[in-house]
Amino acid sequence: MVHFTAEEKAAITSIWEKVDVEKAGGETLGRLLIVYPWTQRFFDKFGNLSSAQAIMGNPRIRAHGKKVLTSLGFAVKNMDNLKEVFAHLSELHCDKLHVDPENFKLLGNTLVIVLSSYFGKEFTAEVQAAWQKLVAGVANALAHKYH
Amino acid sequence: MSLSQTDRALVLALWKKMSTNVGIYTTEALERTFMAFPATKTYFPHFDLSPGSRQVKAHGQKVADALTLAAHHLDDLPGSLSALSDLHAHKLRVDPANFQFFSHCLLVTLARHYPGDFSPKMHASLDKFLGLVTLALVSKYR
Numbered sequence: 001m002v003h004f005t006a007e008e009k010a011a012i013t014s015i016w017e018k019v020d021v022e023k024a025g026g027e028t029l030g031r032l033l034i035v036y037p038w039t040q041r042f043f044d045k046f047g048n049l050s051s052a053q054a055i056m057g058n059p060r061i062r063a064h065g066k067k068v069l070t071s072l073g074f075a076v077k078n079m080d081n082l083k084e085v086f087a088h089l090s091e092l093h094c095d096k097l098h099v100d101p102e103n104f105k106l107l108g109n110t111l112v113i114v115l116s117s118y119f120g121k122e123f124t125a126e127v128q129a130a131w132q133k134l135v136a137g138v139a140n141a142l143a144h145k146y147h
Numbered sequence: 148m149s150l151s152q153t154d155r156a157l158v159l160a161l162w163k164k165m166s167t168n169v170g171i172y173t174t175e176a177l178e179r180t181f182m183a184f185p186a187t188k189t190y191f192p193h194f195d196l197s198p199g200s201r202q203v204k205a206h207g208q209k210v211a212d213a214l215t216l217a218a219h220h221l222d223d224l225p226g227s228l229s230a231l232s233d234l235h236a237h238k239l240r241v242d243p244a245n246f247q248f249f250s251h252c253l254l255v256t257l258a259r260h261y262p263g264d265f266s267p268k269m270h271a272s273l274d275k276f277l278g279l280v281t282l283a284l285v286s287k288y289r
Binding site for chain 2: 031114116118121123125126129
């Protein structure tokens with residue numbers, strides 16, 4: 001089980017409380033689909049993904065990004081039991097969505113890059129390290145129920 | 148995977164903007180790599196890895212010079228990085244996964260220093276460029 005120190009928790013929440021979940025969610029998911037175009041395989045029914053501009057402007061992608069980051073908000077509030085928090089979502093991603101867990105790592109790293117671009121000076125190496133731990137923990141939790 | 152004309156233009160534009168400061172960003176990326184992915188420190192037992200380390204700064208500059216060389220030889224990455232590839236294959240033997248940790252931290256660094264330039268397309272082109280550099284570096288591993 002991942003253990004977060006008080007400092008790591010503070011580093012994570014100090015950033016999270018300033019995040020606009022819809023904006024960051026849309027940006028993160030959009031960038032995932034642009035930088036790693038093969039991830040578009042899960043979004044065939046989401047409308048126009050024909051260009052970077054189309055993807056970043058696509059309201060359904062934005063809405064889904066918001067959904068994903070809202071979920072991450074639960075992780076931030078429950079850092080000490082990520083596996084429990086994500087048990088149901090893990091089953092969903094395996095059994096219904098058929099998403100390769102590798103994608104959770106890609107999304108997590110894309111989120112870290114987006115946060116870095118938003119928070120600049122505040123996103124120190126220590127803050128980044130805490131966030132890397134969180135996204136790795138979430139990725140593991142989401143993959144935990146795979147069979 | 149190869150770099151399109153757009154990819155090349157974007158990478159070169161950022162490199163021009165960074166000018167002689169590439170070493171500052173690669174050094175920061177190294178510091179971030181050591182902090183976020185502590186296992187990477189196992190390759191530097193002989194280094195002082197504390198903040199502001201002169202050894203890390205010097206190493207950052209070496210990496211910067213190699214990336215700048217790569218950025219100006221996008222038509223022949225394997226050729227231009229051949230000597231470095233031999234070094235990493237036979238002497239340093241750095242596990243390939245670690246180049247991805249460093250590449251990620253370099254993107255994090257560039258995103259925070261150049262947020263206005265770091266569009267999704269720039270992000271994608273840089274990621275591709277670093278991926279190709281990594282491929283060239285590990286090409287002689289076995």
